[in-house]
Amino acid sequence: MQKDWKKYALALAITAAIFITAISISSLIDNKRVDEIRSMQDSISLSILSSETQFNLLKQASCDDLFSSELGKELGDMSDRLSYMESAGRGEDPDIIILKQYYSLLEIKDYILISSANKCKHPPTIVLYFYRADCPDCDKQGDVLTYIRQHYPDNIRIYSFDYDLNVSAIKTLATLYKIKEPLPAFVVSGKTYNGFHSVEDMQTLVPQLATTSVEKVK
Amino acid sequence: MDSVRDIATLTALFFSLYFEIFMLITYLERRKILHERVRLPTDTHAGLPGVTIIVPCYNEENTLTKTVESLLNVDYPKDKLHILAINDGSTDDTALVLKKYIGHPQIKVINKENGGKHTVLNLGIARATTDFVGCLDADSYAKPDALIRLMRRFENPLVMAVVPSLHVSSAETLIQKMQLVEYVIGTFLRSILGELNALYVTPGPFSIFRKSVFETIGYYKQAHNTEDMEMALRMQSHGLMIASAHDAVVYTSSPRTPKTLYRQRVRWVSGFLNNVRDYRHMLFRFRYGHIGGFILPMMLLSTATVLFVVSMFAYDIFLITKETVFRFEALNTKIFELSHPIWNWFFFYTSPALFAGAAVFFVLLCFIIIGATLSKSNYRLTTFDIACYAFLYSLIAPFWIIRSLANVALRKQSAWR
Secondary structure (H helix, E strand, O other): OHHHHHHHHHHHHHHHHHHHHHHHHHHHHHHHHHHHHHHHHHHHHHHHHHHHHHHHHHOOOOHHHHOOHHHHHHHHHHHHHHHHHHHHHHOOOHHHHHHHHHHHHHHHHHHHHHHHOOOOOOOOEEEEEEEOOOOHHHHHHHHHHHHHHHHOOOOEEEEEEEOOOOOHHHHHHHHHOOOOOOOOEEEEOOEEEEOOOOHHHHHHHOHHHHHOOOOOOO | OHHHHHHHHHHHHHHHHHHHHHHHHHHHHHHHHHHHHHHOOOOOOOOOOOEEEEEEEOOOOOOHHHHHHHHHOOOOOHHHEEEEEEEEOOOOOHHHHHHOOOOOOOEEEEEEOOOOHHHHHHHHHHHOOOOEEEEOOOOEEEOOOHHHHHHHHHHOOOEEEEEEEEEEOOOOOHHHHHHHHHHHHHHHHHHHHHHOOOOOOOOOOOOEEEHHHHHHHOOOOOOOOOHHHHHHHHHHHOOOEEEEEEEEEEEEOOOOOHHHHHHHHHHHHHHHHHHHHHOHHHOOOHHHOHHHHHHHHHHHHHHHHHHHHHHHHHHHHHHHHHHHHHHHHHHHHHHHHOOOOOOOHHHOOOOHHHHHHHHHHHHHHHHHHHHHHHOOOOOOOOHHHHHHHHHHHHHHHHHHHHHHHHHHHHOOOOOOO
16 A cells, blocks of 8 residues: 555645646746737837837828838737737736736827827827727627727727726726727717717718728638 | 646546556566467367366257357367256347257356356356366357466465466458557457456356365356356456466457447446455555556546546537637638638647656557457458547447446346347
8 A cells, every 4th residue: 555655645735737838838938928918018129219209300200111010910919919818818928917007008199199190191080999898898808899990900090998907098088088988989080989889880970981992810 | 627627637647657657667577477378389189187167048040059069179078068058038030040069078058047157157157067168258259279278377286276368250341440459459458467366257158167166255247237247346456367378369249230339338337346345445555456546447437537538528519619719700701812821830739748648648559459469369450440439439338338328327227239
């Protein structure tokens, strides 16, 4: 029986080792995810900084750089990844919260830059979108906005903000546009709207979406 | 809710893996003996003891002949092998089929009133004149060298009963292909449980006992339609050793359809749960060896695990359906135009449970491979069979487990057929 106890202990040790490996691999991949979001964030902040610097130098930035759908796509990709992390149960993770705060600030910077470039032709329509985590209509609205972002990358730029996120700039933005409950709420061309709006509703609000034919999705 | 669930899932996987690793270590300890046993020749007939094989027949007119013929073809001295065919008041032509064997030097035919399988076995045991007695169900047949391989295990005077390695006799339907793999895993587990002295069932097809067992601990009794399990547990609770002869191959007919399989399994699982309840004094007691301290609690836990995994799975399906319907409302058919970056590694599912589950599955594959080398059946497993097992089994096993748990909770008897 002495030998048998050793076997129970050995089996426990091996099982524990396999489990520790499984948990390590999983957290390693999770860390790589956070790293990827960070590097996206660096690349976006570099693009914004470059446009901003150019703007300061010439009092006018290149419209192509500002409205590049590339930057819009990068912002969208980063937002996809952040919402994946939230759906994978890491919404409370301090790392993720910081990345989200950073992301919101980058959005606001990009928004300020674009709204100040008033000499450009065909500027994209700007939508400021406010949501919160436990709001079923926000999930639906999120789908509609993702659809619009994917299908009209050149005509619209959507900035989404977590209303509950502790970033004072978001609060200021919300006060500026008199955002009130219930969410979802959004601002299109300076006007505030509340509640769920379908793709068709959005097309009425943003005439550019209705007139332009559907772009190819990458 | 989510974190409670994650912890429960990981705990269930931990215990599954622990059980598997424990079995694998035991295999590695005993692998030489186990593989040698398969290679041992069976050509020496000297000193083989007399053995009586009971063939219980209840409405077996179709399969009976094959079973009896397989027994007559078994490689064993003719004067040492007695066959006792007992007709348990069949309502078909079983009696007629048996008639042709009356007067055969090796076969004795007994007709009795219907009384259930355990009455047949008890009558047979009482009539047996040999020191060893076994049983071969009329839906099973043995490989010619099976009996010698079984009897050889009795060279150890402590061995009181020996169980064979069971295989599926035909694999035509998907349900049967699935069982093919299941029985190979069963062979592996039984040979290891035999080494641990922790077998908890002496299957109806071709388990052989010393007759003294029944004189010591009593005859078969009615036990939730799984009398073979009750007998094994009774032996274990009295410290009587049951060995496994994984090299002795016996083929048994397996249910062809999901419905018949379901019925068989409800009977097995309900019987297991009821018998364990009757022998609950053995649970968590290493005084009874590995079976009480580890194996039976593990088997109970695995039943609970299946229930947990299934309810979680059903809950997931419910949530996903709800969300899909909900999201469909927002975008209607436009939802299909959304491009999802699913092929990016970032969005792959990589939870610890996934890797732990992969480890559990990998060890199970090892069991299949080892099981297939430990006992040579006529069928070679294919990848397709294993795929059938992996997908089909996890899909349908929960149904009979849930039904069995309900039966046991409500104290309902499950039907034999």
